[in-house]
Amino acid sequence: MSGRRSRSRQSSGTSRISEDQINDLIIKLQQLLPELRDSRRSDKVSAARVLQDTCNYIRNLHREVDDLSERLSELLANTDTAQAALIRSLLTQ
Amino acid sequence: MDSMTPQLLHPTTSSSSDRSRRKRKKKSSPTSLDSSLEKWRSEKQQQIYSTKLVRALKELRISQQPSSSSSSSVPRGGRAVREVADRALAVAARGKTLWSRAILSKAVKLKFRKQKRQRISNPVTTMLTTGSIRSKKQRATVLRLKAKGLPAVQRKVKLLSRLVPGCRKQTLPVVLEETTDYIAAMEMQIRTMTAILSAVSSSPPPPPGHDGGQTHMLG
Numbered sequence A: 001m002s003g004r005r006s007r008s009r010q011s012s013g014t015s016r017i018s019e020d021q022i023n024d025l026i027i028k029l030q031q032l033l034p035e036l037r038d039s040r041r042s043d044k045v046s047a048a049r050v051l052q053d054t055c056n057y058i059r060n061l062h063r064e065v066d067d068l069s070e071r072l073s074e075l076l077a078n079t080d081t082a083q084a085a086l087i088r089s090l091l092t093q
Numbered sequence B: 001m002d003s004m005t006p007q008l009l010h011p012t013t014s015s016s017s018d019r020s021r022r023k024r025k026k027k028s029s030p031t032s033l034d035s036s037l038e039k040w041r042s043e044k045q046q047q048i049y050s051t052k053l054v055r056a057l058k059e060l061r062i063s064q065q066p067s068s069s070s071s072s073s074v075p076r077g078g079r080a081v082r083e084v085a086d087r088a089l090a091v092a093a094r095g096k097t098l099w100s101r102a103i104l105s106k107a108v109k110l111k112f113r114k115q116k117r118q119r120i121s122n123p124v125t126t127m128l129t130t131g132s133i134r135s136k137k138q139r140a141t142v143l144r145l146k147a148k149g150l151p152a153v154q155r156k157v158k159l160l161s162r163l164v165p166g167c168r169k170q171t172l173p174v175v176l177e178e179t180t181d182y183i184a185a186m187e188m189q190i191r192t193m194t195a196i197l198s199a200v201s202s203s204p205p206p207p208p209g210h211d212g213g214q215t216h217m218l219g
Helices: A001-008 A018-031 A034-036 A045-076 A079-092 B006-026 B032-041 B045-066 B078-092 B097-117 B119-132 B151-163 B172-200
Strands: none
Touching: A001 A018, A018 A045, A018 B045, A018 B172, A045 B045, A045 B151, A045 B172, A079 B045, A079 B172, B032 B045, B045 B078, B045 B172, B078 B097, B078 B172, B097 B172, B151 B172
């Protein structure tokens, strides 16, 4: 972390973060996105593209979690099977 | 007479392999972000979260069983499960990230607002947000960033900061860091919940489809 800080140049008085740091973070973010990670072209993807895809990806993840929670809640509503199955899953893990 | 000397083989090879393994494990300079991402991908973390989640779900079911709800207004159905899962995820983050603290403080704030209506906000919220309160030095907010001055990028970062909990008024690099951790954590959350569903129900749920129109698997 100290290495990163020493690299930052004082471009303006207010912003303490250098552009390199931001680019690093955006590249790291790009690695996480499934669609941008697999097709990695030699030229950089624009930051706006990465951010847009990140927003979409997070919305997708939210939707998946909501969907899974719905299913889990349906399962929980069914008491007997749910309880036995939960215990079973805890034991088999 | 065979004089097997296994001790010749074992110590040297094991120590050398250990040393090589130790060398291989040490990466160049692991940043805190990398190590946190690795943590969310590890099997152990998934086990930990899975047990936490199952326990929390059991409590949820027990609290929803009696029709007369006691004190806290527990939302019904999928919404409740989602909140429980998010809270368990935030606990698994061990309070090191902004989004986890924001999720937890959301839950606590609601409780306080229910019980005490008189002197609510000031002492509680300052206690809760000490993590995010910085000194009043100049910092590069999302609004006043001179480096990435493109309006398109700024707009998208604002959007992003609204999606990740607790990042609405944060600086650009903070938002990016929190986003990476948040995405890794959510991926683990989804993996865990899918595993629980497939372990509990007889028929495994269809895999999370990346393509749009998804038909049910018959049979």
